[in-house]
Amino acid sequence: MALRKLMEEAERLLRSAGVDEPRLELSRDPRYGEVSSLAAFDLAKKLRRSPNEVASEIVDRMRSEEMEFIKDVEAVRGYINFKPDWIRYSEEILREILEKGEKYGSSEMGAGKRIIIEHTSVNPNKPLHVGHARNTCLGDSLARILRFIGYDVVVLNYIDDSGAQMADLILGFTELGYPLDPPQGMRFDEYCGDVVYVEVSKKVEEDERLAEKRKRIVGEIESGRGKLYQLNRRVVERVLRDQIKTCWRLGATYNILNLESQIISLNIWREVFEKLKEKRLVYRAETGEKAGCWLLDLSKHPILSKEGDEVLVRSDGTTTYVARDIAYAAWKLGETSKDFKYSVWGVNPGGGEIYITDEAGEVDLKLGEIDRVINVIDVRQRRPQEVVKYALKLLGLRSEKYIHYAYEVVALSRKDAERLGHRVEGGEKIVHMSGRRGLYIKVEELLDMLRDRALEEVKKRHEDWSVERMRSVAEKIAVGALRYALIKPDIDKLIVLDTDEILRLEGDTGPYLQYSYARACRILEKSEDEPSTKPPAEPLEVEKKLLRRMAILPKLLSGFDQNLLIKPIANYAYKLASEFNDFYEKAPVLRAQEDIKRFRLGIVMAFKITLANVLRLLGIPLMEEM
RNA sequence: GGGCCCGUGGCCUAGUAUGGAUAAGGCGCCGGCCUUCGGAGCCGGAGAACCCGGGUUCAAAUCCCGGCGGGCCCGCCA
Numbered sequence: 001m002a003l004r005k006l007m008e009e010a011e012r013l014l015r016s017a018g019v020d021e022p023r024l025e026l027s028r029d030p031r032y033g034e035v036s037s038l039a040a041f042d043l044a045k046k047l048r049r050s051p052n053e054v055a056s057e058i059v060d061r062m063r064s065e066e067m068e069f070i071k072d073v074e075a076v077r078g079y080i081n082f083k084p085d086w087i088r089y090s091e092e093i094l095r096e097i098l099e100k101g102e103k104y105g106s107s108e109m110g111a112g113k114r115i116i117i118e119h120t121s122v123n124p125n126k127p128l129h130v131g132h133a134r135n136t137c138l139g140d141s142l143a144r145i146l147r148f149i150g151y152d153v154v155v156l157n158y159i160d161d162s163g164a165q166m167a168d169l170i171l172g173f174t175e176l177g178y179p180l181d182p183p184q185g186m187r188f189d190e191y192c193g194d195v196v197y198v199e200v201s202k203k204v205e206e207d208e209r210l211a212e213k214r215k216r217i218v219g220e221i222e223s224g225r226g227k228l229y230q231l232n233r234r235v236v237e238r239v240l241r242d243q244i245k246t247c248w249r250l251g252a253t254y255n256i257l258n259l260e261s262q263i264i265s266l267n268i269w270r271e272v273f274e275k276l277k278e279k280r281l282v283y284r285a286e287t288g289e290k291a292g293c294w295l296l297d298l299s300k301h302p303i304l305s306k307e308g309d310e311v312l313v314r315s316d317g318t319t320t321y322v323a324r325d326i327a328y329a330a331w332k333l334g335e336t337s338k339d340f341k342y343s344v345w346g347v348n349p350g351g352g353e354i355y356i357t358d359e360a361g362e363v364d365l366k367l368g369e370i371d372r373v374i375n376v377i378d379v380r381q382r383r384p385q386e387v388v389k390y391a392l393k394l395l396g397l398r399s400e401k402y403i404h405y406a407y408e409v410v411a412l413s414r415k416d417a418e419r420l421g422h423r424v425e426g427g428e429k430i431v432h433m434s435g436r437r438g439l440y441i442k443v444e445e446l447l448d449m450l451r452d453r454a455l456e457e458v459k460k461r462h463e464d465w466s467v468e469r470m471r472s473v474a475e476k477i478a479v480g481a482l483r484y485a486l487i488k489p490d491i492d493k494l495i496v497l498d499t500d501e502i503l504r505l506e507g508d509t510g511p512y513l514q515y516s517y518a519r520a521c522r523i524l525e526k527s528e529d530e531p532s533t534k535p536p537a538e539p540l541e542v543e544k545k546l547l548r549r550m551a552i553l554p555k556l557l558s559g560f561d562q563n564l565l566i567k568p569i570a571n572y573a574y575k576l577a578s579e580f581n582d583f584y585e586k587a588p589v590l591r592a593q594e595d596i597k598r599f600r601l602g603i604v605m606a607f608k609i610t611l612a613n614v615l616r617l618l619g620i621p622l623m624e625e626m
Numbered sequence: 627g628g629g630c631c632c633g634u635g636g637c638c639u640a641g642u643a644u645g646g647a648u649a650a651g652g653c654g655c656c657g658g659c660c661u662u663c664g665g666a667g668c669c670g671g672a673g674a675a676c677c678c679g680g681g682u683u684c685a686a687a688u689c690c691c692g693g694c695g696g697g698c699c700c701g702c703c704a
Contacts, residue, residue, distance in 0.1 A: 027647095029647075032647070044684080050684095076647075290702065292702085303628085307699095307700050311702050314702040316702080320701095320703085379698065382631090383629085383630085383700065384704090406631095429696090430697085432697095489638090490632090492631055492632070494696095494697065496638090498638090505666055507652045516666095519667080522663065571651095574640095574651080581667060585667075585668045591663070
């Protein structure tokens with residue numbers, strides 16, 4: 001690794017000058033070299049002298065040392081800045097990238113370790129909306145990145161096929177005269193979500209008798225047998241097929257679909273419940289408004305204790321969501337004696353089978369030792385997730401391995417909410433999406449809007465292309481735009497979706513990244529010359545900037561398994577593309593003289609590899625032409 | 627009432643985890659760049675008391691305390 005070699009050399013020099021704590025970091029600005037040390041600040045404090053003096057003395061002591069990649073060391077206002085021999089350093093950077101190709105930036109950090117990621121997990125009664133897409137894109141990116149750094153990742157999608165939201169649909173189909181098939185041209189998930197669910201839940205709110213009927217339906221669905229149970233299974237399956245199509249369109253893939261009903265019928269709860277009782281972590285309330293319920297004792301928890309104990313088993317004997325999630329969490333950590341049976345549900349577009357839990361299935365999947373479980377769930381579930389984690393801890397399970405990857409939701413701008421026919425109250429700036437009220441923007445419709453918008457641009461540029469080719473490219477642009485928009489902001493910041501804003505394909509957007517890639521492809525395609533890794537002379541500033549950026553990719557990814565931050569990677573992609581475009585303007589490749597041309601071709605090729613690797617991690621599709 | 631999160635030019639954001647060198651971009655605005663490596667691009671300009679007040683430190687957008695504003699969570703729902 002070129003950068004690592006540079007840093008190791010800087011460290012060696014510092015140690016030779018008597019510095020014990022090198023405190024090396026990447027320089028903030030190219031004028032300060034590549035690598036800087038802050039060691040003089042610490043020493044200055046100890047010695048009660050000025051940092052600048054101390055830094056200068058350290059630099060003087062290093063002068064006589066042997067240097068390979070480092071050409072110059074300077075003391076500036078207390079900083080010790082290392083400048084590389086750019087001729088050697090560039091060659092080292094380019095050689096590594098061209099040699100490693102698709103593997104550049106990857107590592108074996110996670111070798112032998114398995115991580116479970118659960119994401120998407122949308123109730124199977126409606127189509128995906130943009131808020132769900134944030135979940136899917138984050139989860140899928142986590143999976144891609146962790147695989148790239150060597151982890152064995154298993155992606156789960158939890159399907160809650162047995163709640164009241166399903167009963168609404170069944171009530172609509174059996175009692176309120178909704179036909180089982182959608183009108184011509186409408187997808188089944190959209191029909192269920194946009195029409196049946198919204199209309200039925202409104203009727204249920206207005207009519208107590210319907211609420212009663214729905215309650216009976218919930219019971220029958222959960223019983224695991226009967227006509228309504230069978231009908232529900234068919235509805236779930238049809239909606240799920242449509243939902244997964246949308247996920248595939250976003251580029252996400254799955255390994256296992258876990259049905260809530262199977263978790264119930266496997267009855268892992270009973271096992272966990274027994275342990276909770278044995279350890280006296282739960283108790284049965286005898287009096288008060290929660291009489292007859294089994295509660296989890298939260299009194300020892302510093303914060304949760306303030307809100308009272310958690311009901312796990314209701315007075316009627318049924319379990320709450322949190323109870324089932326505790327049992328399910330124990331299963332994910334491999335801490336239950338029973339395991340699911342599976343059958344093959346389908347195959348991901350890029351290959352790889354998807355299994356679904358199925359008590360009649362023939363397949364056993366042993367997940368074995370789990371390094372970590374990452375649950376991508378929005379921030380509103382922080383409290384219940386904390387209860388689950390706390391319960392695991394009380395049970396003596398490895399709760400520190402159970403991670404709630406919390407992200408903020410996607411809300412509608414006032415303008416878009418009004419466009420959807422929602423009456424916005426006076427001071428409201430944002431409006432939260434609501435499945436029950438039918439107030440949401442679907443992933444499919446947003447992608448279609450983006451694709452149509454992109455198609456206009458493609459048409460302008462490629463009149464000679466076939467319609468299919470134009471549509472295929474426009475589709476990739478749409479997916480790139482949406483994924484980037486959902487991944488770029490901090491996970492703990494609310495995204496206010498503004499459709500006018502997101503339809504913009506210029507500036508800091510996914511298409512900008514894709515465009516930069518296509519530009520690089522054009523240059524390489526037009527040249528017959530062999531790229532070279534050797535600079536004929538000191539590289540230009542724009543060349544150095546790009547080389548520097550490419551060189552830090554392995555370092556950028558090296559801490560990922562600890563911090564799980566996707567945003568810095570999206571940020572990196574943008575800076576990389578932006579610096580390439582700067583290079584593109586200022587350093588002509590094909591028109592340059594022979595030796596310079598070959599070096600620049602090397603840079604362009606390395607850029608193409610580096611950007612492609614990063615965009616793959618983010619799930620942003622690549623195109624040679626757009 | 628208790629808890630969690632956010633607060634950076636007109637708007638949207640990066641930088642905050644590991645405190646350090648003139649606070650970095652995008653949108654919008656103003657002005658430039660197509661005799662060709664694709665203008666979905668590039669360059670220049672105007673525009674910021676980094677919410678407020680304390681504190682720690684040689685050094686604070688970043689850490690600590692207290693406010694203010696916004697969002698979320700606190701159900702025998704999931």
